[in-house]
Amino acid sequence: xSNQQNNHKANQGNANKGTxxxxxxxxxVQGNRGKQMxxxxxx
Numbered sequence: 001x002s003n004q005q006n007n008h009k010a011n012q013g014n015a016n017k018g019t020x021x022x023x024x025x026x027x028x029v030q031g032n033r034g035k036q037m038x039x040x041x042x043x
Contacts, residue, residue, distance in 0.1 A: 001009075011025035035041065 008025055011023050012029045014023055014026055016023045016026065
């Protein structure tokens with residue numbers, strides 16, 4: 001894996017608690033997870 005891929009993989013699990021700003025990779029993962037977990041989601 002390239003360094004960029006490794007960074008992205010690490011960012012996906014990192015909420016960056018205690019810092020200002022957002023981790024875009026983490027936010028996108030959580031947004032997609034919320035969509036998938038929604039019981040009202042149409043199939």
